[in-house]
Amino acid sequence: MPNYDFGCKQCNYEFEVKMSLKEKEENPNPKCPQCGGTDTKQVFKTMQFNKSSSKTPPACPNAVGRQCGSCPAANFH
Numbered sequence: 001m002p003n004y005d006f007g008c009k010q011c012n013y014e015f016e017v018k019m020s021l022k023e024k025e026e027n028p029n030p031k032c033p034q035c036g037g038t039d040t041k042q043v044f045k046t047m048q049f050n051k052s053s054s055k056t057p058p059a060c061p062n063a064v065g066r067q068c069g070s071c072p073a074a075n076f077h
């Protein structure tokens with residue numbers, strides 16, 4: 001079962017809820033364990049983009065429409 005991160009808008013408490021996708025659909029705003037409020041929303045934490053970053057060459061600030069020839073991104077220009 002996946003874990004979901006939620007944040008409480010009332011007390012700013014962040015908590016993790018383990019539930020199935022079906023449970024999440026039925027109950028998209030779980031109770032805040034700290035204040036008991038239901039004004040919660042899912043928090044999407046920053047994922048690691050290491051895997052996909054290889055597809056996109058790093059931006060070279062010196063190469064605007066031309067080769068700079070001196071940076072790791074030169075091969076992609």
Ligand SMILES: [Zn+2]
Pocket residue numbers: 008009010011012013032033034035036037
């Ligand atoms: Zn709360």
